[in-house]
Amino acid sequence: MNKAQVIHQLGAPDVMTWQDWPLDDPAPGEVRLRHTAVGVNYADTYHRGGISHPWPVPAPPVIIGFEGVGIVEGVGDGVTDFAAGDRVAYGIPPLGSYAEARNYPADKLLHLPANLDDKQVAALLMKGMTAHYLLYRTYAVKPGDVILVHAAAGGMGLILCQWARALGAITVGTVSTPEKAEVARAAGCDYPVVRSEQSFVDEVMRVTDGEGCAVVYEAIGKDTLQQSLDSLRPMGVCAAYGHVSGPPDPIDVIQDLGRRGSLFITRPAIMHYVAKRSDLEWAARDLFAAIGDGTLDANINYEYALKDAVKAHQAIESGTTLGATVLIP
The missing domain is CATH 3.40.50.720 (NAD(P)-binding Rossmann-like Domain)
Incomplete structure (x- = not known):
């Protein structure tokens, strides 16, 4: 049975409950993937705690999380760009990365370059694409x-x-x-x-x-x-x-x-800047290149088991952490 951090009522970190969570076959246009690494973003704490954010959170029970890296296990009807065994990544909603496995829209999914590490990408993808639009589009830094x-x-x-x-x-x-x-x-x-x-x-x-x-x-x-x-x-x-x-x-x-x-x-919010597939691919392409050539380092200083996501949220909300945090299923 698939397990996930499920929120039944919004609130403090301990509202997340590690439990069985059913997973249907992927619908048309979806990909089923099993996570190898999950990124933690401060916005996750907004979603868990009920704090206002541009991306609305579905009513509980709900699984949060913007970004993840994993392996494709199956595809729904109409999906031609991905196949079982592909290494993939995503960094935008729909929410749901705090799970061992999930279904995700193929039109928002990215192929992971062979030279990049799963944990590095999980720690960088959403934040890196956010940095991309902030530096290149919200204001084009010169x-x-x-x-x-x-x-x-x-x-x-x-x-x-x-x-x-x-x-x-x-x-x-x-x-x-x-x-x-x-x-x-x-x-x-x-x-x-x-x-x-x-x-x-x-x-x-x-x-x-x-x-x-x-x-x-x-x-x-x-x-x-x-x-x-x-x-x-x-x-x-x-x-x-x-x-x-x-x-x-x-x-x-x-x-x-x-x-x-x-x-x-x-x-600004990432889902608006990468709503078009061409913009998503532009941001990911530049980000993957910046990771590959050493311009960016994820600075992963904290690694928790996915089942210990409560501890990860308590740590980042304490204001004492340095760098990035990842969850490992």
């Missing part, structure tokens, strides 16, 4: 741009720092401890800022000679959003893609954006 990355030593922040360095950007990054500052620096963050010790607004203004940064990748939310807007240059972009401190207060488009300098703010 050599010499000064950018602000919040939570720069987290799983997402480290990817942004590494890829931004490859693009020639100058990165100011916020962290919570001096230890995390050194981790961020090693990943390409030029100016790490410990938020409890220093104003990141002041540091951005120092680095840019008072102009402000081109873009802020805002992952903290309520505690930092207004200061993030203060950090931007005129016509700068705030990409508010996460909110670990809670959803931010409503924005006044006149006071918060207009008077600060015709600023732009967006709440």
